[in-house]
Amino acid sequence: MNGYLAILVGCGVTMFVQSSSITTSTLTPLVAMGTLTLEGMLPLTLGANLGTTLTGILASLVGDSANGFQLAMAHVLFNVFGVVMFYPIPKIRQIPIGAARRLGDLAALFKAFPIFYIFMLFLVSRQ
Incomplete structure (x- = not known):
């Protein structure tokens, strides 16, 4: 599509x-x-x-x-x-795609990573 x-x-x-x-x-x-x-x-x-x-x-x-x-x-x-x-711009599309791919790889390697990531984002967003 x-x-x-x-x-x-x-x-x-x-x-x-x-x-x-x-x-x-x-x-x-x-x-x-x-x-x-x-x-x-x-x-x-x-x-x-x-x-x-x-x-x-x-x-x-x-x-x-x-x-x-x-x-x-x-x-x-x-x-x-x-x-x-x-x-x-196709090259700029690779920024969010690359970030998603990397985060997915980390989540696959470390099952606790998504929880840690969400917790850290919560802490950072409160600043």
């Missing part, structure tokens, strides 16, 4: 289920089984990140204030920027 079409598919699926977590959690085992490659998952995941912004837009339309809609648009722009930054 063409990568740009995959972005649209990921976006559409996520808009339908209104959860990028569901989309990516469904794709992850497919990569683990070898049914889908990391290179194939990247555009679907980027599309899922775009699709998840619909939920914020819908929620922002409930209130009378423009603040909610402005925040939702910032979320959209942030995710669009992520797609524009990481997908069009």
